[in-house]
Amino acid sequence: NVQSTKEVIKLVVSGRKRKNLVYISTIGVFGGGQVEPDEYTDITQQSLFRMSGYSKSKWVCEVLLGQVREHKLASVTIVRPGLIGAHSVTGEGNVRDWLSWMVRAAQTLKLAPTSEALKSVFLRLVPVDYVAQTVAILSLSHEVPCTPKECSSGIFFAYHLVNSDDAISYQEFFNCLKRVCPNLKET
Numbered sequence: 001n002v003q004s005t006k007e008v009i010k011l012v013v014s015g016r017k018r019k020n021l022v023y024i025s026t027i028g029v030f031g032g033g034q035v036e037p038d039e040y041t042d043i044t045q046q047s048l049f050r051m052s053g054y055s056k057s058k059w060v061c062e063v064l065l066g067q068v069r070e071h072k073l074a075s076v077t078i079v080r081p082g083l084i085g086a087h088s089v090t091g092e093g094n095v096r097d098w099l100s101w102m103v104r105a106a107q108t109l110k111l112a113p114t115s116e117a118l119k120s121v122f123l124r125l126v127p128v129d130y131v132a133q134t135v136a137i138l139s140l141s142h143e144v145p146c147t148p149k150e151c152s153s154g155i156f157f158a159y160h161l162v163n164s165d166d167a168i169s170y171q172e173f174f175n176c177l178k179r180v181c182p183n184l185k186e187t
């Protein structure tokens with residue numbers, strides 16, 4: 001992530017015309033410490049300790065892009081999706097993400113975890129088509145997506161693509177899975 005972002009930065013700052021850069025990051029740059037982080041929260045104040053390697057690399061990239069923005073070399077828009085889920089209409093999703101692996105593991109082992117704790121931990125999936133449409137719209141926009149004050153101060157313009165309305169607990173998720181896979185036993 002970091003090396004490819006450095007290469008994109010070189011491309012964006014080359015030439016005479018100011019360019020707009022839309023960067024896909026992750027809500028994980030907040031390390032899971034805030035339930036609903038604010039788009040204007042300074043990520044440099046976040047704890048790297050609670051982040052995965054992927055989130056740490058995205059954090060480093062955002063810091064680099066902050067320097068680009070601070071020096072007014074380009075307009076930078078950050079898109080921070082949460083957990084990306086299946087398409088809202090077709091149901092097609094990433095068969096290689098951890099959620100798909102967890103479902104396959106449950107099917108293979110014929111086990112579904114149960115615990116009181118699973119009732120208070122939620123999946124907040126954002127449909128992949130919503131994320132793709134938002135990124136496309138932002139990428140095709142020819143306007144600098146910030147106010148003059150924000151642009152002059154070097155503040156990022158960020159979009160958090162999270163689903164706070166249609167959360168489902170892990171317990172509900174596994175109950176649904178047990179309905180379509182009746183051979184699953186509770187652990």
